[in-house]
Amino acid sequence: MLKALLNKLGAPGAVAIPDESWDANLTALPFIARLDGDERARLRALVGRFLAEKEMSGADGLELTAAIQVNVAMQACLPILNLGLEWYQGWVGVIVYPSEFVVQRRIVDHDSVVHEFEDALAGEAWDGGPVLLSWDDAQAPSGDGYGTSVVIHEFTHKLDMLNGEPNGQPPFDARLHAGLSRRAWQAALEEAFERFNAELDLIEAEIPADLDPESADADRYFAALPLDPYAAQEEAEFFAVSSEAFFVAPARLRDAFPEWYALLARFFRQDPLAR
Numbered sequence: 001m002l003k004a005l006l007n008k009l010g011a012p013g014a015v016a017i018p019d020e021s022w023d024a025n026l027t028a029l030p031f032i033a034r035l036d037g038d039e040r041a042r043l044r045a046l047v048g049r050f051l052a053e054k055e056m057s058g059a060d061g062l063e064l065t066a067a068i069q070v071n072v073a074m075q076a077c078l079p080i081l082n083l084g085l086e087w088y089q090g091w092v093g094v095i096v097y098p099s100e101f102v103v104q105r106r107i108v109d110h111d112s113v114v115h116e117f118e119d120a121l122a123g124e125a126w127d128g129g130p131v132l133l134s135w136d137d138a139q140a141p142s143g144d145g146y147g148t149s150v151v152i153h154e155f156t157h158k159l160d161m162l163n164g165e166p167n168g169q170p171p172f173d174a175r176l177h178a179g180l181s182r183r184a185w186q187a188a189l190e191e192a193f194e195r196f197n198a199e200l201d202l203i204e205a206e207i208p209a210d211l212d213p214e215s216a217d218a219d220r221y222f223a224a225l226p227l228d229p230y231a232a233q234e235e236a237e238f239f240a241v242s243s244e245a246f247f248v249a250p251a252r253l254r255d256a257f258p259e260w261y262a263l264l265a266r267f268f269r270q271d272p273l274a275r
């Protein structure tokens with residue numbers, strides 16, 4: 001119903017963003033507040049089109065206020081500000097849960113044994129389907145430390161899925177990405193991913209045996225890393241976690257992986273450090 005109300009106010013094909021929601025979210029999202037006037041105006045127009053085109057719904061009783069919709073859309077649209085909304089084509093749903101949500105997993109192992117278990121998540125992107133988000137986590141992107149945003153994370157997976165299984169290699173557009181070499185991207189991604197894994201291995205070797213590496217007490221060991229340790233999972237996660245840092249707290253990423261940073265800047269066609 002809120003969307004129907006917003007739609008009445010908007011231009012055709014775009015939802016008008018209430019000033020109150022826009023301003024409050026700019027304060028909440030300093031990495032977006034840093035955009036210059038022209039970028040902010042273009043982001044606002046893009047957010048209006050995003051909200052008109054996508055179907056955002058609240059799950060588990062979450063009341064989807066205008067402020068929530070605008071917050072999620074602002075973060076989701078930042079990576080495609082200079083690419084275009086068509087980069088989020090092929091799916092429409094964004095489902096927002098109040099907090100971490102549980103998905104049922106079913107895995108068949110090498111011995112054909114079926115394992116069923118529950119996974120608690122802050123976000124997930126389904127290939128050809130919706131993006132799922134926890135509002136608790138989505139509203140709290142952090143510019144401290146690594147720079148994190150679950151919204152940017154999941155939506156960059158969507159970019160990566162445009163050309164098949166996510167692998168850290170989104171498609172390039174001949175016009176938008178002229179001169180961006182697939183070979184250079186692959187080489188920089190592999191080099192950064194492998195070096196990051198080696199650094200993580202060293203840190204894990206340093207953690208005393210009697211300390212649970214998953215516990216909060218172990219966090220100080222990982223603090224020296226340039227990215228959230230989750231980036232070491234696979235190259236698709238390295239791209240998504242790098243993208244979070246790129247937009248939210250780019251300096252550390254640039255210092256650790258300057259070549260990779262430069263390629264991300266060419267792919268997204270923006271340079272957050274120049275802001």
Ligand SMILES: [Zn+2]
Pocket residue numbers: 153157237240
């Ligand atoms: Zn991920």
